[in-house]
Amino acid sequence: MALPKSDLPQGTLDMLILQVVALGPIHGYAIARRIRQVSNDALQILQGSLYPALHRLENRGLLRAEWQESETGREARFYRLTPRGRAQLNTETANWTRLADAIALVLRSAEGGDR
């Protein structure tokens, strides 16, 4: 399986997608836009890696997709979280927070050590 073609660490894209989809049924284009918005344009993901990631998550049973009418009136493929997806999001968020905390701690103590 090819790596996500973005600057994000591996696995982060999946978590971001799950996070966005957790807010309610949403199609791919909107997901891309939302990620850009919430990260204040800091995270520009290539569409090229968004869709394979969506399909991978769907095939792993974390997302479910169905065709629905979008805001423009055209049919779009809407994704929503499955219960397994929600559970996965929770664990990943917890892991991520723990890791971030740990890194922050290390950075702080390293600063202290310099003095």
Next chain:
Amino acid sequence: MNWWRRLVHREQLDRDLDRELQYHVDRQVEDNLQAGMTADKARRLVRVQFGGLEQVKEDCRDARGTRWAHELAADLLYACRLLVKERGFTTVAVAALALGIGVNNTFFIVINAVCLRGLPINDANRVLYVATRDAHERDAGVSYKDFRDLEAGTRAFEGLAAFATAPAVIGGEGSAPERAAAAYVSALTFRLLHERPLLGRDFVPTDDAAGAPRVVLLSSALWKTRYGSDSAILGRRIQVNGLTSTVIGVMRVGFRYPDGASVWQPLALLPGLMNQSRDSRALGVVGRLRDGAGIAEASTELEAAAGQLARQSPDTNNGIRIIGMPINDRYNARLTDPVWLAFMTAGLLVLLIACANVANLLLMRASERTREVAIRFSLGATRVRVVRQLLAESAIVALLGGVAGLGVSLVGARLLSVALTGNAPYWLQFTMDARGFLALAAVCVSTVFIFGLAPAVHASKTEISGRLHQAGPGSIGGLRARRWTSTFLAAEFALTTVLLAAVIVGFRNYGAARATEVAINPAHLLTAWVSLPAERYPTPEQRLAFYERVQQRLRGLGGVSSAALATALPFGGATARALQVEGQPVVSEAPPIVSTVTIDDRYFEALGLPLVQGRTFAEVAGVAKEHAVIVNQRFVAMYFPDQTPIGRRVRLGDAGDLQGASWLTIIGVCPTIRQRAQGVDSDPVVYLSLQEDPPAAVALLLRHTSDEASLPPLLRQELRSLDPELPLDRVMSMGHVISESKLGGRVSQALITVIACIAICLSVVGLYAVTGHAVVQRTHEIGLRTALGAQSRQVMGLVLQRALTQLGYGLAAGVACTGAWQRLLGDPTQRYRLTDPVTLAMVAGIVISVAMAACVRPARRAAQLDPVAALRHD
């Protein structure tokens, strides 16, 4: 959506994917337009953001995880088309594989039946066979008294059961008496084996008690053949060994334990059982482990019980160990026996030869397919993908070969069962089962890699540019390919050499065995068996009196010129006993073993073989008959070389207690008549007088002048007038006895001959194909040589030389392998060895002449090439 549905609904998924991405693109373009871009720029930006729409789609398809399956399906489909197109190649490859796999699988079917499957007993690995070993590690059964003590003294078993086997005579109700294999079994036996009668009831403890009414269980086979599956069989009174017994049940079809029994009686009815001494260890004992108990626990208990018995009865039980083993260990042949190892190796060799053959076919084909492979590479196929595609072809060839091979092996197994009918234990069935199919599948899968991998890797290994250049078959089709081919060919001939050597040695040893035996004229010599049930002939005197009456009657029979009785027919085996020769050093640990046969006065007369020296029992005076013996010439050669044996004395007995036996005087020397059918050297045989120890069963030998068919009814009539309850058994001519005794040897020799023939055919076809292919590949070169003045003989030499080189390597490797075979699997008792120079010379002669014959046509074709046409050949 699960994996399987993703695989099947691929088109639907692809359509959805297109729509989904199109939606994204359209929305992005719209947004870009709204942001004020020109249409052109809006579109270009989207394309940049996507980084290639097709690539994204490909990645999404990859995410389904079904790609490999689709590629595999495509590979297989393509392979099928190709194999259908190249029918000739497919047929030859599949046929070669079918033979290889077929032979191998036939052998596995046999090995599975003989060494692996075991008895048809429910949960057989919980059933232990209990036996004893004496101080010399000799195998024996359990005595009745020990059995009773074991029953009381062990906790690890649900119960123990004892049995003894003896042929029985079934008679009564006016029909002719019939001999049947019979067993006396203790009451628990069937329950421990998890067997219930098909009809009626099992034995209960009250049946198995002294003085209980006589009851009997019948096998389904006997019920069917003798009683026509009569549903009113239960309660019927039949004669068993001349005593009235009540039938209480019929066992299920196929149940014949122990020893193929047709009739079962309670153990308590075994004559003399209660008076048997503690060291009369003749009973078989089985026990089923109690839930939770293991073999180790049972063994410990048996060991402790043996120790206890040795303390209580040191006279009889000192040094006697009692052991328990899974019942199938007792009845299965050991896979590590050289015979079975040789068997498996032979099967494997044929398989390898077939694989080498197919590998060569594939290699030759690969050299003709360089252009196709090169195009695939240049279109971006990876090496793995190309190898996989070529392996898919091999897999289909292997699958077809496997299916055809299964057919071949089923026919082979059927032929073997027919050949061995009546000579194999009752439970042996040469059929496929789950284990058989598993082994077959494993063989098929491994053949794919054995014959397919090298050609596939080879085909995938050259640079594209080189490939596209050397497109034509006339170019140097790859020196490496040729090396592979030569190696495979040499390997084929090496393996063929080994098999051929085994066949030739087999024939030579057979011939050698024939040369040492005295020819008995089997014409007009009829044989039959009579056995006296212990129930009605318990004492030696009664038996002797009966035999004397038989002798009188037989001699009075019209058309009979001479009649004799013996405990064993020529080629019919013999009783082995330990020997001590008076005046020669005693080897008490391992005394020499000789065969003994008990005969009456007219034995040699009936066989038509006069004594070489001395006198027969009838003629001798001065020595009591029971102390006189006759020995054969082989015996004299072994123990009295260059001495006169007449008047010398010997002792016979069991290895442990020769000292107690009485001395026997040699009164005569007879020619060496074979008792064992196998082996080169005949055994030394000591002939004892029938009067010394009248046996319970004797063979009748009748030298007659009448025709074969008219005598048996007369014989039966005579016997019936002596005792109406005695059947005449195994009535057959001496010729039949001899050929039947050699059946096992003949079958195995036939087997190895067949597979050696297959091997040599495969190798020769392989050589022919490779040589023919080489000529085609070298057409250009040969044309050039001819044009420059090479004579046709030189051209032929060119072709033959290469074939001979391959052959030479093969023969050399083969000779080395025969050495290994002889060391690991050879039978050291045989006269000729595989490595014997004469044998090897014969093998080389056969291989070289057949191989040359195979090369002649390609060589001649090369010599007759028209140089002009050949030079134009591309």
